[in-house]
Structure formats: structure tokens, C-alpha cells
Amino acid sequence: MKLLITGFNGFVAGSVIAHAKGNWEIHGIGRSENPLNVPGIYYHNLDLLDEQGFTSLFNEIRPDAVIHAAAMANIDICQVNQEMAERVNVGVTKMIARLCSEHGVKMVFCSTDTVFDGVKGDYVETDIPYPLNYYAETKVKGEQHVLSASPKNVVARLALVMGLPVIGKGNSFLADMIGKLSKGIEIPFPANETRTPVDVITLGSSLVELAENQFGGIIHLSGNTKINRYQMGLEIATILGYPANLIVSIDSNSMVGRAPRANDASMDNSLAKKVIKTPMRTLAEGLNLTLNFKF
Ligand SMILES: NC(=O)c1ccc[n+]([C@@H]2O[C@H](COP(=O)([O-])OP(=O)(O)OC[C@H]3O[C@@H](n4cnc5c(N)ncnc54)[C@H](OP(=O)(O)O)[C@@H]3O)[C@@H](O)[C@H]2O)c1
16 A cells, blocks of 8 residues: 655654554655655655646556645745745645545645634534634635545644654754753743644654544544643643743734734544544643654
8 A cells, every 4th residue: 555645854744654654655755855764765856836747756656545744834934925825735735636536545634723713712623714824724725625525535633733853854843942942042932822732643643544544524633731832831841851931921912923823723632532543642641752752
């Protein structure tokens, strides 16, 4: 069985690869000409905006499942580069959904908790998205393409992802945080943003399960701890043995030049607990898992 994963060099993909290895023939797509060498993985250097190139590669590989993790994932960059965000997060997703549906291939799409406006919190899969920024808007459009392409497709809404990169670097706030704390640098965390962070190890394992099982539709992949980001920073710093005063509380709504963020984007993970065998974890359990994970 062949698994195609986009965003090969990204944070989430690294954990997906670690969990799929052994059960799947893994093909990864990334833009770097010099990716990390992961033995036993087929790496394809391609910009996903190259539709012809992607179509040829897809037809050559003929995957049994696709996990689409590539995206322009920086909220503030999407806000000021809306045309590119639309092309990458919507256009590419639509192209992959179309090809998967033409060939009867299951697609798992990485969406986000920030599709919600953050007024209600504890969001369930049937709640209606109301995006506050352009990144979230592109993810909602991507979700619609994925869901309308096939009932067997999965929209996995990822909570804030916490952890150390399993392969390479990617977009890990924990790695940045440890780097700063070890140098005694203060770190601002927004107290107004409540999340249900999911650790990258639980997430990678869950996404692989979703590629393998019979579930289709929307699913929320979030942790068991509902916490604001400032408290989350404090808890992590404390567990890691760094001084709590290095974690500084801010209000992200008052930051100039920042795209709007949802206040309470916490997600209910009851469905994930029913559909996925991988257990959902608390913040402390997830931290322990990511610090000790060996690939
Ligand atoms: N991390 C989180 O907290 C979080 C939360 C919710 C949802 N998500 C979603 O989860 C997915 C994975 O996130 P992540 O944290 O792993 O992000 P990441 O580390 O930024 O990885 C995203 C990857 O997408 C690749 N990419 C972007 N544009 C591309 C293009 N045109 N062609 C080929 N590759 C392209 C990037 O390649 P380059 O390395 O070449 O730039 C990067 O490796 C994304 O869809 C994100 O929106 C993440």
C-alpha cells in the first residue's frame, strides 16, 4: 500500500512518516532540493503549484491514500499574501481532491481549529465554521473541496500542535520556546487564546489511522487539556524546569499588524476518541511523549 504525503519537510508530516513507516510504501513531496535523508522513503522534489508535474507524479505513484499536510500555514503571512494563500491552500487542495476522487483514493486533509470564530469554544464537528482571518478562510474553502470530492475523504481539524519535530525542523513553537528559555529570553504568550493543544506524536499516529480506517467526514484532533496559551507556556516551562517569569502574558487582540485570532478555539475530541485507537492525551502526557519519542 502506497501513502503519498505532501509537506514532507514540515512539522506534522515528520510524525506522520514516523508512524506510517513499516506499514506503507511512503512517498513524500517537498520543495527542498536537499531534504533530510530518511532511509526507505521516496522523496519527490516538487512545487505543488505545478499542476502538470503533480498529476504526472500522482499517476506514476498511484497512491492508495494521500495525507495532504502542505500549506501556507503562517496566519500573518497568509493575511498579507492572500492571492498566494488562495493558490496554495485552496487551489492545490482542490487539485488533489479532484485527482483522488478520479482514482478512488482516500484523502486526509489537515485543516485547523481556527476555522471557528472562538466565541463559543468546545467546538464539535457539526458546528459551523466562521473564519476570522484569511488563512482560516482558505482552510474552510479547502475543506469544502475535500468533502464534496468523496464521502470517504477526511477533514482533520488540527488543534494547536505542540511538540518537537520528529524529522527535520518545521513550524514547532516548542523547539523555539526551548531555544529561548535555555538562553533566558522572555517569551510572550497570549492569555486571551484558549486552545486544546494536541501533541505531534498523537497527531501523526491519528492521521495515519485515518488514512487506514473506514472513517469519512470531519474530525477534530485535539488534546484533553483546555488551556489558554499563557497558562500552556507556564505549564511547559515549569515541567521543563525553566523559571516561570520568562513566560509573559500578552493579549494578541491588541497587537498591531497581527491578523485576527479566535479567542476560544477549543475543540471537543469525543468523536476522535470513538473513531481512533490512538489515545488523545493531556498537555503533560503529550509533552512527555514528544520529549521521549525516538524514530
Ligand atoms: N502546526 C500547527 O499548529 C497546525 C495547527 C492546525 C493546522 N495545521 C495544518 O497542518 C498542516 C501541517 O502544518 P505544519 O505545522 O507541519 O506546517 P509546516 O511545518 O509549515 O509545513 C508545511 C509544509 O508545506 C510545504 N509547502 C507549502 N507550500 C508548498 C508548495 N507550494 N509546494 C510544496 N510544498 C509546499 C512547506 O514546504 P517548504 O518547507 O518548502 O516551505 C512545508 O514543509 C498544514 O496544513 C497546517 O495548516 C497546523
